[in-house]
Amino acid sequence: MHDITVVDLSRWQFALTALYHFLFVPLTLGLSFMLAAMETVYVTTGKQIYKDIVQFWGKLFLINFALGVATGLTMEFEFGTNWSFYSSFVGDIFGAPLAIEGLMAFFLEATFIGMMAFGWERMRRGQHLAVTYMVAFGSNLSALWILIANSFMQTPQGAHFNPVTMRMELGSLSQLIFSHDAQAKFVHTSIAGYVTGAIFVAGISAWYMLRNRHMELAKRSFRMAVLFGVLSTAGVITLGDALGFVGGQAQPTKLAAMEGLWKSEAAPMPFNLVAFPSQQDQVNHGQLQVPYALSLLVTHSLDGTVPGVDQLEQQAAARIRNGIPAVEALQTLSSKPGDADALAQFHAHEKDLGYGFLVQRYAQDVSKATDAQIGTAARDTIPQVAPIFWSFRAMVAMGLAMLAYFVLAVIFSLRNRIERQRWFLKLAVWMIPVPFLACETGWLVAELGRQPWTVYELLPTWMSASTHSVGYMIFSLVGFVGLYTVFIIAEMYLMVRAIRQGPQPHDDDAGWDGDPVLGNSASGGRLAGQAEG
Amino acid sequence: MKTFLLFVLFMLIALIVIVLAVILGDSGAWYFAWLVGTGMIVLITAAGGAMLDTQEEQAALLKADAQAGARHG
Amino acid sequence: MEIYGVFQVIWWLLLGVLLSGLAVMVGMDMGVGTILRYVGRTDLERRVALNIIGPHWEGNQVWFVLGGGAVFAAFPLIYATAFSGFYVVMLLLLWSMILRPLGFEYRSKLPSAAWRSTWDWALFVSGLVPMVVFGAAFGNLFEGVPFHFSWNITSTYTGSFLALLNPFAILCGLLSASLSVFMGSVTVMNGAEGAIYERGRTLARASSVLAMVLFAVGGFWVRGMQGYVLSSGPGAGVPQTPLQQVVTLTDGAWFANFHAHGALWLLPLLAFAGMLLGLWAAAARRSHLAWWSGALAWIGVIGTAGVALFPFLLPSSSVPSQSLTVWNSSSSQLTLTWMVGFAVVFVPLILWYTSWAFYVMRGKVKAEHVAADEHSY
Numbered sequence: 001m002h003d004i005t006v007v008d009l010s011r012w013q014f015a016l017t018a019l020y021h022f023l024f025v026p027l028t029l030g031l032s033f034m035l036a037a038m039e040t041v042y043v044t045t046g047k048q049i050y051k052d053i054v055q056f057w058g059k060l061f062l063i064n065f066a067l068g069v070a071t072g073l074t075m076e077f078e079f080g081t082n083w084s085f086y087s088s089f090v091g092d093i094f095g096a097p098l099a100i101e102g103l104m105a106f107f108l109e110a111t112f113i114g115m116m117a118f119g120w121e122r123m124r125r126g127q128h129l130a131v132t133y134m135v136a137f138g139s140n141l142s143a144l145w146i147l148i149a150n151s152f153m154q155t156p157q158g159a160h161f162n163p164v165t166m167r168m169e170l171g172s173l174s175q176l177i178f179s180h181d182a183q184a185k186f187v188h189t190s191i192a193g194y195v196t197g198a199i200f201v202a203g204i205s206a207w208y209m210l211r212n213r214h215m216e217l218a219k220r221s222f223r224m225a226v227l228f229g230v231l232s233t234a235g236v237i238t239l240g241d242a243l244g245f246v247g248g249q250a251q252p253t254k255l256a257a258m259e260g261l262w263k264s265e266a267a268p269m270p271f272n273l274v275a276f277p278s279q280q281d282q283v284n285h286g287q288l289q290v291p292y293a294l295s296l297l298v299t300h301s302l303d304g305t306v307p308g309v310d311q312l313e314q315q316a317a318a319r320i321r322n323g324i325p326a327v328e329a330l331q332t333l334s335s336k337p338g339d340a341d342a343l344a345q346f347h348a349h350e351k352d353l354g355y356g357f358l359v360q361r362y363a364q365d366v367s368k369a370t371d372a373q374i375g376t377a378a379r380d381t382i383p384q385v386a387p388i389f390w391s392f393r394a395m396v397a398m399g400l401a402m403l404a405y406f407v408l409a410v411i412f413s414l415r416n417r418i419e420r421q422r423w424f425l426k427l428a429v430w431m432i433p434v435p436f437l438a439c440e441t442g443w444l445v446a447e448l449g450r451q452p453w454t455v456y457e458l459l460p461t462w463m464s465a466s467t468h469s470v471g472y473m474i475f476s477l478v479g480f481v482g483l484y485t486v487f488i489i490a491e492m493y494l495m496v497r498a499i500r501q502g503p504q505p506h507d508d509d510a511g512w513d514g515d516p517v518l519g520n521s522a523s524g525g526r527l528a529g530q531a532e533g
Numbered sequence: 534m535k536t537f538l539l540f541v542l543f544m545l546i547a548l549i550v551i552v553l554a555v556i557l558g559d560s561g562a563w564y565f566a567w568l569v570g571t572g573m574i575v576l577i578t579a580a581g582g583a584m585l586d587t588q589e590e591q592a593a594l595l596k597a598d599a600q601a602g603a604r605h606g
Numbered sequence: 607m608e609i610y611g612v613f614q615v616i617w618w619l620l621l622g623v624l625l626s627g628l629a630v631m632v633g634m635d636m637g638v639g640t641i642l643r644y645v646g647r648t649d650l651e652r653r654v655a656l657n658i659i660g661p662h663w664e665g666n667q668v669w670f671v672l673g674g675g676a677v678f679a680a681f682p683l684i685y686a687t688a689f690s691g692f693y694v695v696m697l698l699l700l701w702s703m704i705l706r707p708l709g710f711e712y713r714s715k716l717p718s719a720a721w722r723s724t725w726d727w728a729l730f731v732s733g734l735v736p737m738v739v740f741g742a743a744f745g746n747l748f749e750g751v752p753f754h755f756s757w758n759i760t761s762t763y764t765g766s767f768l769a770l771l772n773p774f775a776i777l778c779g780l781l782s783a784s785l786s787v788f789m790g791s792v793t794v795m796n797g798a799e800g801a802i803y804e805r806g807r808t809l810a811r812a813s814s815v816l817a818m819v820l821f822a823v824g825g826f827w828v829r830g831m832q833g834y835v836l837s838s839g840p841g842a843g844v845p846q847t848p849l850q851q852v853v854t855l856t857d858g859a860w861f862a863n864f865h866a867h868g869a870l871w872l873l874p875l876l877a878f879a880g881m882l883l884g885l886w887a888a889a890a891r892r893s894h895l896a897w898w899s900g901a902l903a904w905i906g907v908i909g910t911a912g913v914a915l916f917p918f919l920l921p922s923s924s925v926p927s928q929s930l931t932v933w934n935s936s937s938s939q940l941t942l943t944w945m946v947g948f949a950v951v952f953v954p955l956i957l958w959y960t961s962w963a964f965y966v967m968r969g970k971v972k973a974e975h976v977a978a979d980e981h982s983y
Contacts, residue, residue: 033571037578045583066711069664070704076674077700080689085760087689091682092937096945099679102672103952111665111956111963118661118982122966140571144564162938164845166759167682169938174560183563190567194574220582227581231574242563334757337850414581416588466690467762476697483701487708494715 002463004361009473010082010465013480015447017074019440020484024068026439029143029190030197031061032136034228036129038221043129053217054132055120056503057201060495062117067491069110074480082476086454086464092169093159093176094149101145109138143193144186151182153455154446155250161353161458163333163346168458180246185446188239191232192442195402196435198229199428202409204499206428209419214502222428223413230406237399241297248298248306251456253381254449256309257388259294260284264308269294277385282309309382316355317378323356324366325349354458361462383451391444398438405431611843611933613942617680618932620949622912628673629740629782629904630789631666634897635659637790639706639733640783643726645794645805652726653714653976656983658797661967663710665960670703679945683759683848683935684919688743691753691763695739695770702735714983733790734783741782744911745775748828748860750923759847764924774827781820785907788813788884789900795893797971810888810896818881821907825874828914833859834921834929841933842917848934853926860914870913877906 035054042050076098079087087094112134119128152159158175159168170176202225208218248255255261260277261269262284271293275284295304307315326349332342349356356366359377363369409428412418418425450456454464558565638659646652659666678685689696705728713725749772752765791810795803832855839851864870880903887896915921920930936942976982 033575034578037575038582040575040579041582044579045586047586050582062711063715066707069667070707073671073704074700076671077689077696080674080678080685081693081696082690084686084690086686087678088683088686088759088761091678091685092941095675095677095679095682095685095937096941099672099675099945100948102668102675103948103956106671107665107668107952107956108959110668111662111960114661114664115963115966118657119966162845164847165938166847170941170944173940173944178560178564180563183561187563187567187570191570194571220585223585224578224582228574228578231570231577235570235574239563331757334847334849337847416585416592463760466693467760468690468693472693475694479697479701483704487704490708490712494712498715 002465002467003470004462005470006468006473007462007465009470009477010468011461013082013473013477014078016477017071017078017480017484018447019443020488021068021071021075022439022443023436024064024071025143026189026193026196026435027064027200028061028068028139029193030195030228030232031057031064031200032132032139032197033194034197034201034224035061036132036136037224037228039129039132041224043125046125049216049220052503053221056217057221058116059498060204062113063491063494063498065113067487070487071484082466082468082473083454083464084466086459088167089459089464090152090159090168090455092167093152093156096170096173097145097149097152097176101142101149105138105141105145107138109135109142112138140190140193143190147186147189148177148179148182150446151179151185152176153453154185154247154450155179155181156455156458161350163330163343164337166330166334168455181243181250184239184243184246188236188243189442191235191239192435192439194232195229195236196439198225198232198406199402199431199435201225202229203428203430203432206425207499208502210422210425210429215419217503219416219419222409222418226406226409226413229402230410233399233403233406237403240396240399244298245300251449252307253309253312253383254388254445255298255306256312257383257385257449258392258445259298259306260287260385260389261294261306261308262310264311265305267295267303267305268292269305271297272389275389277389279382279385309385313378313382316358316381317374319352319355320359320369320374320377322349323352323354324359324369325356326353327356327360327366354453354455354460357463358452358460361460380452383449388445388448391441391448395438395441395445398434398441402431402434402438608843610845610939610942611841613939613946614842614932614936616946617936617942618912618916620946621676621680622908623953624669624673624676625912626901626905626908628669629785629908630901631669633737633782633786633904634789634793634900635663635666636706636733636737637786637788638793639709639729639790640737640787641790641794641806641809642729642733644809645791645798645802647801649719649722650973650977651802652722653983654798654802654971654973655794656710656713656729657971657976658794660710660983662963664707665963667706676945680937680942681919681930681932681935682937683761684930687753687761687763687930687935688751688920690761691751691765692743692746692770693763694767695743699736699739702732704732705729706732710983733786737783737786738776738779740779742771742775742779744782745772745778746770747911747915747918747920748831748833749774750834750921750926750929752924753922754925754928755848757849759849774824774831777820777824777827781817781824781907784813784817784820785900785904788817788881789897789904792884792888792893792896792900795888795891796897797969799970799972806893807888807891810893811885814881814885814888814900817903818878818885821874821877821881828860829858831860832857833862833914834918834926835859835862836917836929836931839931839933844933845938846934848928848930851927851929851931851934853921853929855926863913863916873906873909873913875906877903877910880904880906 035058038050038057039054042054112131115131116135119131123131157179158170158172160171162169201221205218205222205225208214260272260275262282270289270291272284273288273290275287277284292302295302298306325345329342329346332339333346336342358380359369359374360366362373362376408424412421412424452461453459454461554565638655642652642655646655709725709729709732713722753761753763755761788810791806791813794806795810798806835854835856837852837854840846880899884896884899884903887899917931917933918929919932919935922929
């Protein structure tokens with residue numbers, strides 16, 4: 001039997017390691033394509049400054065990438081070590097995208113990243129450019145397969161439960177890959193990475209411009225970053241809306257939590273701009289509403305409605321009652337495989353099997369589940385509203401702020417007057433943490449909103465964890481917190497140091513176009529290098 | 534002859550790309566959008582960088598002209 | 607045999623391919639990490655050794671990631687049961703492994719000697735510990751692991767952490783570590799010159815002899831062990847859970863497959879031949895030949911272990927009848943079929959571009975180049 005403390009500790013461990021991993025992933029996703037764009041200019045124009053630009057940002061990219069890879073290993077292990085029942089229950093479906101990710105994407109990215117860093121003198125320009133593109137596509141394809149796997153947890157499709165093997169099995173790989181949730185989520189996440197990369201590059205370039213250092217590198221980087229960023233931010237917002245539209249239909253409990261929707265209402269529904277939701281009383285305190293907006297946002301029409309918590313809980317209770325016979329039938333089938341009556345009973349109640357599991361947390365023998373236990377389990381189907389509600393609003397607010405920032409940045413940069421707008425350059429530096437926070441809050445909305453399920457409506461979180469002791473879980477949690485703290489300190493230190501140091505001078509001055517300004521920046525770098533030595 | 538063979542080769546590649554794009558666009562509209570969108574973002578970014586070079590050169594020319602004009606005037 | 611059974615066997619073979627790829631490619635990098643402090647006496651020498659695998663370790667490491675992913679996809683019950691059962695050992699493996707990317711990437715970024723020395727130790731730990739754990743995990747398979755399943759196939763591990771580090775497991779761990787040191791040494795010979803080369807050569811000779819001894823001792827040890835025999839069950843190619851079979855224990859049963867099919871003796875023979883040839887080639891300064899011999903030795907060792915265990919993948923010592931086999935722990939036919947398809951397309955592609963990467967970066971790593979180049983580790 002599962003110890004709920006172990007399940008909670010497993011959740012904390014997963015959330016912390018995933019959020020930590022997700023600090024490095026978006027930058028990799030975005031910066032890789034920015035490097036590709038920068039190197040494209042280098043190869044087409046042949047100007048040395050663009051090689052300097054690629055190599056400088058490439059160095060920061062690698063510092064970030066190392067930690068992304070390291071913490072990604074943790075994620076690969078963690079399903080097996082901490083979520084063993086989950087892994088065996090859906091491994092037939094969930095394992096496939098992870099393995100394909102290795103075959104198709106991670107190999108590409110990791111093999112070519114070594115070439116990207118070490119191969120400058122070993123390859124022709126065009127070859128090196130191709131390698132950089134491979135890294136960019138590889139890292140984004142990695143994200144694609146991981147998000148396909150994730151969207152199976154959100155809106156499972158292309159799979160069915162097999163009572164003979166007691167697990168979920170793949171029904172259609174193409175349904176899995178082309179699920180609307182997977183599509184929207186991949187593009188949303190990948191492009192959120194682009195935004196992160198853009199703000200990172202723009203912010204550091206602004207920092208140089210404020211100090212009048214490496215101006216040629218900074219102005220060019222800033223220009224490219226803001227163009228990259230403004231297009232990407234528009235994309236993120238579009239896809240965020242698409243994801244809400246798709247997810248709203250597939251995961252009504254998540255939507256209700258995002259919007260703080262306790263009571264079902266008639267169309268057109270108002271949007272809660274501000275509210276302080278109380279899970280206990282199922283009401284919002286101090287809410288500030290925008291009329292009509294919710295119907296418009298989530299159903300794209302004025303007469304659309306979405307169910308509130310009250311209605312969802314009632315539906316859940318009914319589905320739990322319907323799911324109980326399915327669990328009973330499975331218990332029979334476990335010892336007597338092929339028992340015809342049990343099989344018939346299972347198939348009659350199959351679609352609510354997960355809801356039957358939900359009440360088993362409170363009633364080990366589901367046939368004896370009381371109304372009170374069913375009520376508690378039904379209440380469990382509503383995730384924690386307040387953190388989801390606020391994470392969602394924080395993410396959207398940051399997204400809109402970044403759009404405004406980029407539009408202004410593009411105007412300044414296209415007029416080639418950015419270095420005079422010092423207030424804006426200062427703002428750009430302060431913008432650096434924003435996309436990282438937005439990505440983290442996005443993860444929180446998606447994964448907190450999925451609770452109490454690991455696989456939506458199929459497998460409750462409480463039974464997904466491994467059967468470890470509390471001591472083991474504390475041991476591993478402490479270990480991770482300790483190691484990861486050391487890592488982030490080392491990473492931030494090296495990152496800040498590399499930024500302060502700036503681009504390195506080059507001995508191979510072939511292709512040097514003799515621009516006096518470039519000469520200045522190079523000798524500045526050389527001096528900095530000597531100071532280090 | 535070589536030109537013709539290259540023409541045939543590129544036409545074939547274009548055909549394959551179009552067929553694949555139609556298939557992908559049918560079942561994976563957002564994936565297709567990502568592919569096209571990323572390509573577009575990268576190209577516009579690259580073009581923006583190249584444009585800055587032109588702007589700088591023009592600014593330098595203008596400056597040089599102004600200086601030259603001042604000297605002659 | 608049902609077509610499903612064929613796919614199960616294909617995936618068992620592919621698992622062998624992936625584990626061999628992991629052992630050879632990741633093992634060689636880890637070997638370099640293990641011997642780093644020995645082959646490199648000065649900072650520059652160590653940097654030369656690191657830069658030999660510098661362009662490749664990241665790609666090589668994917669064999670490890672892919673190994674995990676492939677087990678997850680093809681044998682989910684093994685992934686779930688083994689990873690959670692070996693919890694503390696897995697964490698040691700993981701924590702030592704995640705030091706590696708940082709060790710490579712961060713070590714030479716600062717000039718401080720203390721900083722670099724710390725990362726050298728980290729690279730030593732992250733080279734040695736994972737290879738010992740990798741071998742020890744195999745050792746435990748022969749002895750069985752105490753776990754059982756509930757009615758809905760929730761696995762519970764009932765042993766202690768220390769039970770996984772028993773004498774036979776440690777022997778297997780040392781075998782795996784010595785093969786990894788051999789591969790690391792010849793890799794260093796491939797890419798270095800002078801004193802580093804000579805130290806690598808010394809280690810290569812020592813480690814190949816050690817590996818031969820350990821492999822032979824391990825063979826005799828297994829002969830005296832109780833092996834598992836699948837007496838009855840639904841069999842190959844039939845969807846099933848691990849609750850439906852009967853498994854008995856018999857002395858020397860791990861040799862049954864070899865007795866039944868004499869040709870299988872070629873696998874342990876290959877292992878010995880590889881180690882012996884590796885020893886000779888290292889002594890004769892033919893390091894590339896030694897590398898390939900070491901790779902063959904790995905394939906021989908992993909093949910021997912896999913064939914001895916077949917069809918078992920993870921025997922249960924507490925409830926032998928709930929042991930995991932190729933037949934009761936694999937994915938469904940559809941998943942296996944798709945995954946074979948992806949492997950058939952992508953594994954050759956991976957081999958192709960990996961070879962290209964090695965080709966582009968071929969040749970010796972020069973000390974003065976490492977010192978001058980800002981891209982180097």
